[in-house]
Amino acid sequence: MIVIILAAGMGARFEDHEGPKALLPLANHKSILEQQLENVSSFTHLDHVILVVGYKSDTIRDIYPNLKFVENPDFATTNTAKSLMLALENIEGEDVLWLNGDVVFHPTALHSLIAFGKTAMVVNTESVDDEEVKYRTDGAGLVVEVSKTVEDAQGEAVGINLFKADDLPALKAALKKCQNSDYFEKALEYCIEAGVEIWSIPVRSTAAVEVDFADDLDKANQLVTRWEQGMI
DSSP states (O other), X not given: OEEEEEXXXXXXXXXXXXXXXXXXXXXXXOBHHHHHHXXXXXXXXXXXXXXXXXTTHHHHHHHOTTSEEEEOTTTTTOOHHHHHHHHHTTOOSOOEEEEETTEEEOHHHHHHHHHHOSSEEXXXXXXXXXXXXXXXXXXXSBEEEEETTOSSOOXXXXXXXXXXXXXXXXXXXHHHHSOTTXXXXXXXXXXXXXXXXOEEEEOOTTTEEEOOSHHHHHHHHHHHHHHHTTOO
């Protein structure tokens, strides 16, 4: 299995933070990226990890000189669909797990996704606002819609996803159809339209949070404090 972390973003909403968004510090004195890599290392070797970087990429490269990198030179004008497409260019016949570089999550979220054994995405069942990527299923866990504009949404897609090797060609084709401004979830929409089955893996709201705003970072810090105390 290959793991891709999309860490090209600058985190413009966090004015006091000058580095890549993935390096935002948490209450446990680790960055978001450091927390992610620790969780990933609980099930696979970091040799299997690819970091997609862009904004101030040397900052991340200097911290993790032994990891594999893919550069998105157009990070300022493209979105996560293009970053993911770049990372997948030379990958064939592998299961691929990818996640946004701003997701703070407990390792149980990854373990649930991997144990399921099918192409799937981690979701929650919380109330969502306009900014969040939402989803809807057929009632049996199969995702039928995913975007920021889903009506009657069942919750948020938290930004952790797994495509099995058999579905990877469809994902690559879908990413090529995406516009520069598209999130990778647009490719998931194209995959669903093409007949790819993408399942939902619900996790508790205390298991994962995507850090888009200061309030999200506050929640993430509350969660990591709980996790340090053995609570989830």
